[in-house]
Amino acid sequence: MLTFLLHKSVLNVIFASDKSSRIMETPFIYDRYVTAKYFIGRKKECGILGNLLAAGEHVVMYEPPKTGKMSIIQQTLINMRSAGAQFMTVCIDMFNIRTMDEFLLRFGTAVMKAALTTPDQYKDAIQHHLEGTHFVFDRERFYQDGSIVSLNWSPDRNDIEKMMRLPGLLASGKGIPFYLIFKEFQSIMFSDEYETLFSVLEDMFREQGPRPGASFVMTGSRVNAMKYIFAERKFFYRQVVHLPIAPVENREIIEHVVRGFLYGSGKSFDRDLAMGACELFKCNLWYINHLASICDLMSKGFINEAIMTEALKSMLSLHEPRFMNMMDDLTDHQISLLRAVLDGVVKFSASDVIEKYRLNSSANVRRVKDALRKKEVLTFNEKDEPVILDPLFEYWLENYYFAKQ
Numbered sequence: 159m160l161t162f163l164l165h166k167s168v169l170n171v172i173f174a175s176d177k178s179s180r181i182m183e184t185p186f187i188y189d190r191y192v193t194a195k196y197f198i199g200r201k202k203e204c205g206i207l208g209n210l211l212a213a214g215e216h217v218v219m220y221e222p223p224k225t226g227k228m229s230i231i232q233q234t235l236i237n238m239r240s241a242g243a244q245f246m247t248v249c250i251d252m253f254n255i256r257t258m259d260e261f262l263l264r265f266g267t268a269v270m271k272a273a274l275t276t277p278d279q280y281k282d283a284i285q286h287h288l289e290g291t292h293f294v295f296d297r298e299r300f301y302q303d304g305s306i307v308s309l310n311w312s313p314d315r316n317d318i319e320k321m322m323r324l325p326g327l328l329a330s331g332k333g334i335p336f337y338l339i340f341k342e343f344q345s346i347m348f349s350d351e352y353e354t355l356f357s358v359l360e361d362m363f364r365e366q367g368p369r370p371g372a373s374f375v376m377t378g379s380r381v382n383a384m385k386y387i388f389a390e391r392k393f394f395y396r397q398v399v400h401l402p403i404a405p406v407e408n409r410e411i412i413e414h415v416v417r418g419f420l421y422g423s424g425k426s427f428d429r430d431l432a433m434g435a436c437e438l439f440k441c442n443l444w445y446i447n448h449l450a451s452i453c454d455l456m457s458k459g460f461i462n463e464a465i466m467t468e469a470l471k472s473m474l475s476l477h478e479p480r481f482m483n484m485m486d487d488l489t490d491h492q493i494s495l496l497r498a499v500l501d502g503v504v505k506f507s508a509s510d511v512i513e514k515y516r517l518n519s520s521a522n523v524r525r526v527k528d529a530l531r532k533k534e535v536l537t538f539n540e541k542d543e544p545v546i547l548d549p550l551f552e553y554w555l556e557n558y559y560f561a562k563q
Contacts, residue, residue, distance in 0.1 A: 185418035186451040188444050191229045193236055198414045199406035200230050207234045211337055211373050216398040219377045220384035222547040224444035227377045231339055246336045248272035253342040258351040262321050266307030273328040280306045287327050291317045319358045325372035335370040343376040344383035356393045363397040382531040405441035415450050423454055427461045440549045481554050491526045499544045500556050
């Protein structure tokens with residue numbers, strides 16, 4: 159395994175708790191969602207999303223991790239409130255959900271907390287809107303762990319349907335729309351009943367109930383799993399709008415980095431270096447902010463190429479254990495196909511490619527491609543060309559992992 163020596167000061171800051179906050183507020187934020195003055199670019203996406211929500215549409219967004227999905231959503235909601243819009247909103251994180259019970263209880267509790275305020279209101283809403291289901295309000299449990307919705311039996315289709323309609327009923331009662339944000343929506347496929355949930359949602363979306371109602375924004379960072387739901391299986395066909403996220407433009411990133419150093423800490427950062435960071439990370443602002451933050455810690459004035467190189471080594475040392483775990487999970491054929499991708503190969507079933515990279519057969523190539531998709535190592539664009547999903551992982555593969563072979 160590759161190892162790099164990190165500056166002690168860099169490690170101290172990277173792993174420090176919030177109590178060791180910096181003297182100056184850095185513009186290079188990578189550890190939380192960004193909005194307002196820290197939000198860079200994506201005005202088009204915010205405008206489109208705001209219009210879709212105002213029109214009561216349902217939206218799906220899927221991009222690799224750390225590409226700004228939630229920041230776009232948060233900034234859009236801020237823009238809408240600033241323009242005078244009134245609405246309720248809630249975010250349901252589904253990353254560790256494995257059963258339909260878990261999903262329904264988390265969903266119901268989150269929705270209730272966003273729309274109502276007192277235990278009596280929770281009880282009345284469950285008795286009124288969820289009548290004839292297995293959902294109950296357990297006051298004792300509520301005071302123990304904050305759970306608003308409980309189950310007294312395994313959920314059936316009627317339970318799922320009534321729970322999914324709850325936000326729309328609450329929105330109609332209050333006279334304002336309800337926007338529901340789902341993080342890692344693809345995780346629901348771990349549940350055996352996910353197709354029942356999708357069927358219920360499709361029926362509900364088809365009806366387009368009374369306004370104001372509920373709009374669902376379904377986001378996911380496992381790109382291939384989300385493509386499987388919305389593009390391959392075509393669930394919610396013509397019922398949801400796919401909002402793709404374009405990379406932030408080079409010029410906006412360069413201006414952000416140069417001005418951030420100048421006005422944030424009085425330091426100078428060459429525009430050519432900023433352009434190099436854009437190219438290396440393919441305009442992934444999370445990685446660029448991470449790199450700039452380390453550069454800021456390692457310098458006192460002018461950030462030159464040597465400092466940026468050391469900062470990149472520091473980043474690699476932090477992420478390398480994750481990358482090594484990814485490689486340990488791959489077979490020899492899967493690693494060989496990755497090598498072919500880095501060599502610029504796009505047609506993997508050609509006989510010379512199969513022979514050169516020892517991929518055995520075209521049938522095996524299909525199996526290897528499917529495996530790499532499922533492991534979210536790479537995806538394929540509209541032209542069936544391979545795209546490695548993590549730009550730093552791609553850099554590490556080319557410059558370290560395969561460079562040692």
